[in-house]
Amino acid sequence: MVARREALADLADGVVAMAREIESGHRYESVVPLTLNERIALRVIDRAGGIAPSELAELLGLQRSNLSTALRGLEAKGLVTRESGHGDGRGVVVRSTAFAGENLERLRGNWADLLAEVAPPGADLEGAAELLERMTRALIERRRHQD
Numbered sequence: 001m002v003a004r005r006e007a008l009a010d011l012a013d014g015v016v017a018m019a020r021e022i023e024s025g026h027r028y029e030s031v032v033p034l035t036l037n038e039r040i041a042l043r044v045i046d047r048a049g050g051i052a053p054s055e056l057a058e059l060l061g062l063q064r065s066n067l068s069t070a071l072r073g074l075e076a077k078g079l080v081t082r083e084s085g086h087g088d089g090r091g092v093v094v095r096s097t098a099f100a101g102e103n104l105e106r107l108r109g110n111w112a113d114l115l116a117e118v119a120p121p122g123a124d125l126e127g128a129a130e131l132l133e134r135m136t137r138a139l140i141e142r143r144r145h146q147d
Contacts, residue, residue: 028110032077032103037062037070045080046096046104052085053094061143
């Protein structure tokens with residue numbers, strides 16, 4: 001049990017350190033820069049295909065004021081649009097733009113190139129990515145049920 005706890009703590013520490021290194025040590029000129037809240041919001045918006053701001057705030061665990069700031073920034077950068085959610089003017093749905101998709105594609109390409117330089121040969125990259133995604137989804141669900 002102690003070894004598992006240590007391994008999980010090491011995994012979390014490694015994820016945080018790697019994310020920080022990817023973000024702080026490498027600038028990508030071909031990519032529109034985003035704040036952390038803009039980035040996490042855009043990731044969910046893009047994957048959802050469209051989402052109400054209230055649902056997005058709840059999903060991300062962000063205060064509405066912080067999410068509003070992020071959405072205004074994303075709109076100003078041409079990465080999201082707000083549309084009527086019901087066709088009758090009630091409610092709003094936020095959708096990513098084609099430009100957001102292009103920006104994300106460039107960013108993911110840059111990340112892939114960077115990590116290709118340091119990934120060990122033969123590493124199970126698909127398995128590692130799947131594991132991180134599953135754990136991230138589980139953490140989100142856990143937080144949502146605790147709120």
